[in-house]
Amino acid sequence: MTLTPETVLEVKELTKHFPVYERGVILRRKLGDVHAVDEVSFGIRKNETFGLVGESGCGKTTIAKCVLYLEPPTSGKIFFNGKNITEIFKEGKKDLVLALRRQMQYIFQNPYSSLDPRMTVADIIMEPLEVHKHIPRSQWQNRMYELLRMVGLEDYHAERYPHEFSGGQRQRVCIARALAVDPQFIAADEPVASLDVSVRAQILNLLQELQQKLGITYLYISHDLSTVRHICHRVAVMYLGKIVEIAETDELFENPLHPYTVALLSAIPVPDPRKKTHRIILPGEVPSPVNPPPACRFHPRCPRRIDICSKVEPPLLEVRPGHWLACHNPWPSKRLAS
């Protein structure tokens, strides 16, 4: 696949804080903020799969939810095809919002809870058509069957209820629902994390196939580096609400520069038990996002910490073409040659 440099989605200094309140009967006292995402910027190009990786609680999902305004961002701007969509969502003009929702869709992590148990698959897939009414009612049924076939399900599945399906099939239904409005962009939040390993590859291949056929751009969120390597063109690594490194997938896996990325990659299981791996064990726990460490957020656990790390926050800079890094003392290049 050829990458065109045309940027579809641009996120600029996106910040999302969740206030923490003391429990009270009438008056609540604000205790602080969970810094879920702090001034994160990145861009996604057309037809690209952009991976967002990091451990649980680092803010990956929050970014995706902010992009689709399922959570209103605290600050920052998000541009989609050059339009400031956060503004459009915030103003809430119904036709403009619906037009955006038609272009951007979301696939949830858990296919067991993202389908209404009281609706048939046909109703679930036709719901976007009912909401948007972008095609005439007489064609809804045909469109629904077309979508079912597109995601590898059969016509007779339409009359069934979600609880009659396996996890993989449910995720196919979710994908069909997302495709119902012909979106340009889909945010997929760990779409295979809750599936059996045997089914994961099928769903990932389906996503790739649909991308080639329909020209969809993906924001792919995962903590599973092996699936990221399989599906993504570019990858951003997050730690505690910050992006620490962005690079093309091969570049990131072959030549990681941020110590956190290196540690993360060293934790990928290797199929051969005799093969020696130098796994980097990070000391301590991930600090609380309510009170993140000053300057570089990784410095208390970093094996390559130097003085400046606790004093000045490293900016995200392009250290070589297409490779962005936020680190004062990067890992020596090519040292972890796989």
Added chain:
Amino acid sequence: MTSDRKMAQTTLEQRPAGGHRVSQWALAWRRLKKNKVAIAGLGIVGIFIVMAAFDRLVALYPPKCILGVSPACQLDGRLHSNSPPGLAYPLGTDITGYDVYSEIVYGTRAAFLIGVGATGLTMLIAVVIGLAAGYFGGWMDNLLMRLTEVFLVIPFFLLLLVFLQVTIKLAPANTGSIWLVVFVIGAFSWPGAARIIRGEVLRVREFEFIAASRQIGASSYRILFRHLFPNVLHIIIVLATLQIAASILTEAAVSFLGFGAPGSNTWGQQMYNSANYVEQAWWGTLFPAVFVTLMVMGFNLLGNGLRDALDPRLRE
């Protein structure tokens, strides 16, 4: 892809016959059918429904027929008042000379009217408050739940008696109407149900299919009525079934205490009318009470069975 589909199909094939298009309701019905106690409850309720629908056929005498006096029930021509159970009147007669059994049969319709009527009003209020508080949250939730707590704190039964007494005194024109009692029971019974529905809405609201709908662009109206309501409906059904029993019991108690609608023919009213003669004619008070108990038991057994059958935590 194929192995995924094959795996799913084998699990589908293992399901019982009729596995095609099995809704959650069909599954619940299957579970309910296995529950003998619930089916017994359903049977009792069914018998009462037949009794109410065909009361003229089930009863021995026409309504308000004084045995030995009224032309329709002459018998041997002498007044049968407070007579013990016998061949002509299996459950005895009361002070006026009515056949206790026939009057109980005619009271069934009133019992359903009270149960279903009061429950209808209760559930209407409870559903509106529960859905609004649970879905909109924030100050709306706070306001509605504090209001609910105020109603919960008030001693319900006492309030009911005072309210009925005051209305009867102020508006004597309404005294004969059973609808007043129905309205008052309905208007004061909703707080418990409202709280439970709100809790269920709070639980369902967090499921990803609600967020999925929202990101499709669905309106609040659609989310409330197409997603939230169908997913809390099972709780509403259980609560309504139990509320029918509670309403019937409340009306019987109110009437027995003499606060009911004097012109109505309810089981509670029958007990009240016979209560003064309980030493000479215990059957006049006991048998209506037995029927109240039976009906309340029927609805409670059915309600508990429905709860087991519909409980999402037992759902696969």
